[in-house]
Amino acid sequence: MYFKKLSQAIIILFLLIFTITGCSIPLETIPEKAKDNIEPVAKTTFLMGTIVKITIFDKLENDAVFTKVFDRIEEIENKMTINKNTDKSEIIKLNNAAGKDFVQLSPETFYVLEKGRHFSVLSNGQFDITIGPIVKLWNIDKENASVPDDTLIKNKLPLVNYRNLLLNKTELKAKLLKEKMIVDLGAIAKGYAADEVAKILKENGIKHAIINLGGNILTLGTKPDGTLWRLGLQDPYEPRGDYMAIVKLNNQTLVSSGTYEKYFEQNGKRYHHIIDPQTGYPAENNLISVSIITRKSIDGDALSTAIFLLGLEKGMKLIEKSPDTEAIFITNDKKVYVSSGINEDIFKIVDDQYKLQK
Amino acid sequence: MKFKKGDILIFIFLLIAVIGWFLQDSIWTDVDKKIAIIEIDGEIYNTIFFDNLKDKQEFTIDLPDNNYIYITSEKDGIYVNDASCPDKVCEKTGKISKAGQNIVCLPNKVVIYIQGANEKNIDDVSY
Incomplete structure (x- = not known):
């Protein structure tokens, strides 16, 4: 008798499990296919030294908008690069005139420089827009990259100081005070480009899209069915594309900075691309990645580097003071820290090796 | 106290079903060709x-x-x-x-x- 009751109880439990989970799972997957008949259109190209992917979820008559967007990114790249051999780059002109003259800038280059200085001030120099001389020394993209001579680094460090970048807003002019100073917009220009892409897409009537500039994500609106975008967050220890968490976004940007993106190894030690302007060496603060969620991608881009360099404690304090801005920190030992505005509705770890810290 | 045959059968069936339910992700990942x-x-x-x-x-x-x-x-x-x-x-x-x-x-x-x-x-x- 006792066991008869037990099996009845199990059957009821079993039915309960299936009615609850069995209902909820199909509901989540069906709308994707059934509801929105429009297949997203994605185009990929290589610009700004990275891979650019634009995915549009609205009905498109033709591909013209992609051409517009890619041309615009190329225009921004040419104006702001220090890595390409082009006479169009206003930043190369500014760097070449270091210690000598003021240089006339376009409004948009001025805007990006001003943003760069803003985040340099905000992070008290932990992020520095004039890091160029040190970045050039490390040459992390190049073949046989190796650790630069320590005296070379020490000699170049005094050139890194955003306070020696003068900005004249009324005349849109800028000047670097010391000779051989180098402005590097590498940690901010992609974010600006993403914002500009969003602008062009909106002007062309597009309401739902994902802009992906080398892993920096900017979403336009929501998904066509009104639900939030679901973005994977890169697992720092796995090949690109493997995610350890899901972040939900609505008209927001998600930008990550991590030691896994670019690096080389020498004598068994890993040297990554996020250089600490105070020491001239890659930052070592037990963080492996920082991701920022905010409105403008230019802010997300600069903040992901700035907050990484500030480290967990100071970085978290700055995030908590910034409106509409959240951050996800991952440490080398797979601990995850999130700012106060992030809850389980918008952030879910899907790999249980990673532990959310309270 | 003794199990009846039916009890055991149901129990085994349910056990397999529940285990299968939780393992479905790992069992069926390759159904769609990669x-x-x-x-x-x-x-x-x-x-x-x-x-x-x-x-x-x-x-x-x-x-x-x-x-x-x-x-x-x-x-x-x-x-x-x-x-x-x-x-x-x-x-x-x-x-x-x-x-x-x-x-x-x-x-x-x-x-x-x-x-x-x-x-x-x-x-x-x-x-």
Whole structure:
């Protein structure tokens, strides 16, 4: 008798499990296919030294908008690069005139420089827009990259100081005070480009899209069915594309900075691309990645580097003071820290090796 | 106290069903066939169906300006052996095998990625 009751109880439990989970799972997957008949259109190209992917979820008559967007990114790249051999780059002109003259800038280059200085001030120099001389020394993209001579680094460090970048807003002019100073917009220009892409897409009537500039994500609106975008967050220890968490976004940007993106190894030690302007060496603060969620991608881009360099404690304090801005920190030992505005509705770890810290 | 035959049968059946329910993700991941796609400068260059591979397949793609990329595809994944790029990020990535994973060679504008049913869970990845 006792066991008869037990099996009845199990059957009821079993039915309960299936009615609850069995209902909820199909509901989540069906709308994707059934509801929105429009297949997203994605185009990929290589610009700004990275891979650019634009995915549009609205009905498109033709591909013209992609051409517009890619041309615009190329225009921004040419104006702001220090890595390409082009006479169009206003930043190369500014760097070449270091210690000598003021240089006339376009409004948009001025805007990006001003943003760069803003985040340099905000992070008290932990992020520095004039890091160029040190970045050039490390040459992390190049073949046989190796650790630069320590005296070379020490000699170049005094050139890194955003306070020696003068900005004249009324005349849109800028000047670097010391000779051989180098402005590097590498940690901010992609974010600006993403914002500009969003602008062009909106002007062309597009309401739902994902802009992906080398892993920096900017979403336009929501998904066509009104639900939030679901973005994977890169697992720092796995090949690109493997995610350890899901972040939900609505008209927001998600930008990550991590030691896994670019690096080389020498004598068994890993040297990554996020250089600490105070020491001239890659930052070592037990963080492996920082991701920022905010409105403008230019802010997300600069903040992901700035907050990484500030480290967990100071970085978290700055995030908590910034409106509409959240951050996800991952440490080398797979601990995850999130700012106060992030809850389980918008952030879910899907790999249980990673532990959310309270 | 004794189990009745029916009790045991029901119990075993339920046990299998429940275990199966929780293991379904790992059992059925390969139901939808996985393919590797190689793209050069945004255009699809080649598609590899892992199920059709008999043996290891090795090939070199010649790229503009005397550049090249040397790729090996095995039944359980694909990787870059060598490429004419300065940073060697593509080689360091190692073998990829799961849907959504990708290898990027920026200097040569080559992307290799695995497509399958699993990645549909998300819209894109931030890295």
